[in-house]
Amino acid sequence: MTESGSAPGTLRPGGRTARTRAAVRDAVLTGLGEHGYPGLTVEYVAEHSGVHKTTLYRRWGGIEGLLADTLDLAGEDDWSPPDTGSLEGDLRALAREAADSFTDPGQAAAPTAIIAAAFQSRRAADALHAFYAERFSRCERVVHRAVERGEAPAGTDAGAVVRAVSAPLYFRLFITREPIDPALADQSATAVLAAVRAGAFASARAAGRPVMSG
Structure with missing residues (x-):
C-alpha cells in the first residue's frame, strides 16, 4: 500500500507522475503485443518505459499490478459511443x-x-x-x-x-x-x-x- 492507503498504481496524480504512469502503460501494452502476458516482465517494462524496476516494484508490485493499472488508465479516456442518429x-x-x-x-x-x-x-x-x-x-x-x-x-x-x-x-x-x-x-x-x-x-x-x- 502507498502512504495514502491506495493499492500500488491506483493513484491518479498529474504532472511528472502522470507522464511516468503513461510511459509505463505504453510499455506494458507494447510488451503484451510482442510477448503476451506470460512473456511480459518487469525488466521489459523498465527498459521500455525508462522507469527503474525498483520503482515499478515499489509502486505497482509486479506484473499483475502493472496490468491492472494499464486497464484502469484505459478506462480514464474520453471515448464515447457512436451517435449516428439511429x-x-x-x-x-x-x-x-x-x-x-x-x-x-x-x-x-x-x-x-x-x-x-x-x-x-x-x-x-x-x-x-x-x-x-x-x-x-x-x-x-x-x-x-x-x-x-x-x-x-x-x-x-x-x-x-x-x-x-x-x-x-x-x-x-x-x-x-x-x-x-x-x-x-x-x-x-x-x-x-x-x-x-x-x-x-x-x-x-x-x-x-x-x-x-x-
Missing part, C-alpha cells in the same frame, strides 16, 4: 468497433493478451471486469436515446442490449476460435435490433405483460 446505426457501429479492435493487426495483440491474462491472474480478471463494466455503462446511452426517439420500448434493459451486440463476436474470438469480420458484426447488430424492437429486452412490467410469480 439505434440501428449505433449498434452496427458498436459491433464493428468491437470486431475491429480484435482483428486489426495493429490493434489486436495487446487486448487479446489482456483477455488471456484474465484467465491466469485474478487481479487481471478483476481489472478487466471493471474496465468492461465502465465501457458498457458508457454505451448504454445509445439505448436511452433510442427509447427517447421511440425506437425501443420503454423499460428496455440498456446494459443487456449493448452486451448482446458484442457477445457473439467475443464467443467466436475466445471460445470457438472462429474468425470474425464486418459482415458478422453487422449480423450481430441486426439480430439485437430485431430483439429490441420485439420487446425481448424490455422488462415485463414496462411492456405491460403479466408478471409471473412463484
Whole structure:
C-alpha cells in the first residue's frame, strides 16, 4: 500500500507522475503485443518505459499490478459511443468497433493478451471486469436515446442490449476460435435490433405483460 492507503498504481496524480504512469502503460501494452502476458516482465517494462524496476516494484508490485493499472488508465479516456442518429446505426457501429479492435493487426495483440491474462491472474480478471463494466455503462446511452426517439420500448434493459451486440463476436474470438469480420458484426447488430424492437429486452412490467410469480 502507498502512504495514502491506495493499492500500488491506483493513484491518479498529474504532472511528472502522470507522464511516468503513461510511459509505463505504453510499455506494458507494447510488451503484451510482442510477448503476451506470460512473456511480459518487469525488466521489459523498465527498459521500455525508462522507469527503474525498483520503482515499478515499489509502486505497482509486479506484473499483475502493472496490468491492472494499464486497464484502469484505459478506462480514464474520453471515448464515447457512436451517435449516428439511429439505434440501428449505433449498434452496427458498436459491433464493428468491437470486431475491429480484435482483428486489426495493429490493434489486436495487446487486448487479446489482456483477455488471456484474465484467465491466469485474478487481479487481471478483476481489472478487466471493471474496465468492461465502465465501457458498457458508457454505451448504454445509445439505448436511452433510442427509447427517447421511440425506437425501443420503454423499460428496455440498456446494459443487456449493448452486451448482446458484442457477445457473439467475443464467443467466436475466445471460445470457438472462429474468425470474425464486418459482415458478422453487422449480423450481430441486426439480430439485437430485431430483439429490441420485439420487446425481448424490455422488462415485463414496462411492456405491460403479466408478471409471473412463484
